[in-house]
Amino acid sequence: MQIKCKINNKEYDFDAEPTQRALDIIRDFGITSIKEGCGEGECGACSIYFNGKLINSCLLLAPQMDGAEILTLDGLLQETQVIRDSFVKEGAVQCGFCTGGFVLRAYDYAKQGGSSEKEAIKDALDGNLCRCTGYQKIVDAIKKSMS
C-alpha cells in the first residue's frame, strides 16, 4: 500500500507491505541512528518521535506511518548537542548500540520538564536498556546535561 509521511522534515512517498515495520523502512531510507535491539518493544534502541510522542518503531507497522510526522535522532542533532556532548564527556557509551535511544529519551525527558534528581532520571529510563556499560554513567550524563 502507498504510504505518505514526513521523516525528519522530509516528505516520503513509498509502497510498503502492511506488516513491514517502521524500524526497517526508516533504516532502509539510510536513517540508521535507530537500531533493532530486542524487536519487541523493550529496549528502546529503535525509539522515534511519532506525531510528537516517543515510541518504539519496532512495534509500528507501515500503515501507521501514513500521514504521520516522524523524527529520529538524525533530525534532532542540534537539539541534542548538549546531551550528546555530555554522554561523550561522562563516558556513557560503550558499544553505542543503545545510545541513540537513550539520547532521544533524555531529550524527551528534559523537554517535558523532568526533574534532574537521579531517581527521577532512572524512572524515566524505564523504556531503554543498555547491556554493556550499565546505567550509572548514562544517568550521570543526563543529570549533568540538565544543569
Next chain:
Amino acid sequence: MKYLKPKNIEEAIGFIKEYSEFYLFCGGTDLALKVKNSSIDCVIDISLLSELDFITKTDSMIKIGALSTISTILEDENISKYLPILKSASSEFASHQIRNIATIGGNIANDSPVADMIAPLLVLDASVTLIGFNGERTIALADLFDGFKSLTLENEIIASINISLKEHEYYYRKVGVRAKLNISKLSLAMIKSADGFCLSGASVNPYTMRFSNLEELLNRGKFSNDEILDALSKDISPSGSYRSTKEYRTQVMLNMIKEALRGFKSE
C-alpha cells in the same frame, strides 16, 4: 493482508459488518507482533477515530475514551485527583515509549489475564460503552469477560470506559521480577468506600475478575486469617507458569491483602 483505516465510527462499523474476521488495531504494542504470523488476514486500524480520544469529567462521573493512551491517563489531573488508582496502575504500565501509544481500550480488548488496567477498573465498578451495528449499549466492564481470552463483544468497538465518582481509599500493588517494564506475577487492586471493599487482581485467574468471596467476608467486618485464606482460595485459581508458581501467587496475594487492610483508615 488487508489493512483498513476508517476515518470515523460509521466507517469502522461498516468494515466490521463487511469482514467476518479481523483485528481491531490501535496503538499496536501487542498486535503489531501478532498480525504478521496470524491467519486472520484483515486489520481494522481505529487510530483515526479521534472522537474516542477524550477524558471528560462531570459532577458524578469520569469517562475515558477508549483511544486514550496510558500516558494521557497518567498525566490527566482529574484522574490523578479522583481516580488515583488508575494513575498508580498507569505509572507502572510497561515503559514510557509503550505508554505513549498503548490505549486503555486496547488493554481491555486484548483481554490478557495479566492486563494492568482491568483490575483497577473492575474495583472502580467501571462500565463500558460499546458501539456496534445496532447502536450503542453500556454494560458493566465485568460482563465483558467470559473466560480466558473470550470477550462478550458482538462485533462492537469499545467507545468509552465510564466510572462513577465516590469517596474511597485505594491500594494498588504490582509484583514482578523487576521494577520497570514488568509483566506482573500478580497484582492487587483494592478499594474501600462507604459501599464496602472491592478487590481484584491480575495474573491469578484465567481472566481478571472481582474477588467476590473476599469482598463478602471483608464486608462482614470480622474475619480471621484462615477465613481470608479460605475466601482467597475460592476467588483465585492461579496457574503455575514460567512467570511464577501457584504457591507464590497465593502467598503474596494474601500478604498484599493484609498489607492493604493495615493501610486503610479504620472506622
